[in-house]
Amino acid sequence: MHPQELKQILSSGLLSFPVTDFDAAGNFKADTYADRLEWLAPYGASALFAAGGTGEFFSLTPNEYTDVIQVAVDTCRGKVPILAGAGGPTRTAIALAQDAQRIGAQGVLLLPHYLTEASQDGLVAHVEEVCKSIDIGVIVYNRGICRLTPDSLEKLAARCPNLIGFKDGIGDIELMVSIWRRMGDRFSYLGGLPTAEVYAAAYKAIGTPVYSSAVFNFVPKLAMDFYHAVAKDDHVTMNRLLDQFFLPYLEIRNRKAGYSVSIVKAGARLVGHSAGPVRAPLTDLTAEEDDMLLKLILAQGPQ
Numbered sequence: 588m589h590p591q592e593l594k595q596i597l598s599s600g601l602l603s604f605p606v607t608d609f610d611a612a613g614n615f616k617a618d619t620y621a622d623r624l625e626w627l628a629p630y631g632a633s634a635l636f637a638a639g640g641t642g643e644f645f646s647l648t649p650n651e652y653t654d655v656i657q658v659a660v661d662t663c664r665g666k667v668p669i670l671a672g673a674g675g676p677t678r679t680a681i682a683l684a685q686d687a688q689r690i691g692a693q694g695v696l697l698l699p700h701y702l703t704e705a706s707q708d709g710l711v712a713h714v715e716e717v718c719k720s721i722d723i724g725v726i727v728y729n730r731g732i733c734r735l736t737p738d739s740l741e742k743l744a745a746r747c748p749n750l751i752g753f754k755d756g757i758g759d760i761e762l763m764v765s766i767w768r769r770m771g772d773r774f775s776y777l778g779g780l781p782t783a784e785v786y787a788a789a790y791k792a793i794g795t796p797v798y799s800s801a802v803f804n805f806v807p808k809l810a811m812d813f814y815h816a817v818a819k820d821d822h823v824t825m826n827r828l829l830d831q832f833f834l835p836y837l838e839i840r841n842r843k844a845g846y847s848v849s850i851v852k853a854g855a856r857l858v859g860h861s862a863g864p865v866r867a868p869l870t871d872l873t874a875e876e877d878d879m880l881l882k883l884i885l886a887q888g889p890q
């Protein structure tokens with residue numbers, strides 16, 4: 588897929604990050620991961636990000652990463668585009684991005700580099716090296732220690748034609764408006780804060796109508812209903828779903844650090860599509876929290 592074609596796809600619709608399936612011992616389960624993708628694909632997401640943050644990219648070995656991307660590409664071929672997460676040290680990110688292209692992923696989500704702080708010049712060099720190592724489209728994820736400025740993005744846009752997207756996981760509205768006003772339609776802009784639905788209406792107002800939904804993993808119909816409400820400026824439906832589901836959901840999610848992933852895996856298990864446990868350093872929800880989440884899910888009706 589040409590990067591500009593991917594950019595067009597990412598400019599509308601709902602995106603999601605499938606969780607990665609592990610067995611009780613924490614090993615990747617290819618068969619149930621494929622089943623998960625088969626289940627989610629018909630609900631209408633514009634693209635799926637394999638081995639992303641919700642997919643526990645940070646806990647995968649290189650061999651497991653290859654297996655995850657391979658299963659995703661094979662399962663979703665002709666149904667929905669697959670973008671592969673890639674990140675860590677620059678040379679590691681390059682190796683993963685090249686592996687994803689070799690396997691057949693349509694694009695790469697470039698996750699933050701590892702551990703060390705970096706200047707803007709260093710961040711630009713990191714993103715540029717990854718972009719120039721592959722031909723498929725790249726979306727850079729502004730999150731954590733990767734915080735690109737409008738000046739840096741302007742440099743990257745000029746140097747890297749295949750850098751087609753900007754995903755925000757910081758939530759700095761001033762920065763987001765500055766980037767959008769500077770770069771216009773050069774990028775596809777994606778909302779990427781945890782439980783992005785809470786911010787969706789505000790981000791749409793500043794030129795970022797597309798976001799990735801983690802809850803799509805276990806309440807896909809509700810996730811799509813909310814996206815369509817945002818697209819139509821249906822504030823009655825948005826407010827109802829925020830009050831009935833998303834705000835109570837946040838109360839559970841915010842109990843412990845790392846629960847933004849753990850609660851999604853718990854939800855998948857509770858609706859009969861278990862992806863197994865999370866890997867350390869994450870921890871699974873308690874039995875009490877499982878019960879709270881189950882009641883919240885059941886109150887939303889069939890999915």
